[in-house]
Amino acid sequence: MSFLSIILIGFAMSTDAFAAAIGKGAAMQRPRFPEALRAGAIFGAIEAITPVIGWALGLAAAAYVTAWDHWIAFVLLGVLGLRMVRAGLQQDAPADDDDDARPHGFWTLAATGFATSIDAMAVGVGLAFLDVNILLVAGVIGVCTLVMVTTGVMLGRALGAIVGKRAEIIGGLILIAIGSVILYEHLSGKGGGIGLA
Known part of the structure; x- marks a missing residue:
């Protein structure tokens, strides 16, 4: 997998957190940069740990499914991408003012x-x-998540949920595209392209 693909995955994985950060920023009263950076650090740390957990679980099963690995990656990325696009197209429920007023601990x-x-x-x-x-x-x-969430919180009051939803759609389309490239490289015999350059 090329470094560009890794960057795109990082961006795609951070778009739903960015969408959530836009909402958090809109709910906070005049969020300051240290508050936004703290939220970004929390989101970023969690977002960095979870793929390692998933990778370890997948590695345990890799020996049993090596003949189908490219299809599994394609389906997982495609389904996640479609889910993100669908979530980006859906209307949000009206926010609860009482919930928005709670501190963001x-x-x-x-x-x-x-x-x-x-x-x-x-x-x-x-x-x-x-x-x-x-x-x-x-x-x-x-x-990527640290940067996106910090930015999202700071921009939340001005931009609202519309930008967050669009970011989620873009992230979903990126995941679908990466899954398609992985499948194409394997089926066309260009598997060497997945090594880190």
Whole structure:
């Protein structure tokens, strides 16, 4: 997998967290940069850990499914991408003012970060069937999420949920594209392209 693909995965994995951060920023009253950076660090750490967990689970099963690895990666990335596109196209329920007024403490942010990182765990499962450096991928996902969430919180009041939804659609399309490239490389005999350059 090329470094560009890893960067794109990092971006795609951070878009749902970005969408959540837009909502958090809109709910906070005049969020300051240290608050936004704290939220970004929490989301980024969780988003970096979950693909490693998924990768370890997938690696345990890799020996049994090596003949189908490219199809598994394609299906997992495709399904996750379609799910993100669908979520980006859906209308949000009206926000509860009482809920928005609650403080955004560590456990609230951690729970939100975990909820948005489930797809990163599934991507980690798919990456277990490919020749990738999972620590590099996890690090890139974590850094992308840190930047996206920090930015999302700061922009939340001004931009609202519309930008977050569009980011989620773009992230979903990127995952579908990466899954398609992986499948194409395997089926066309260009599997050498998945090694890290």
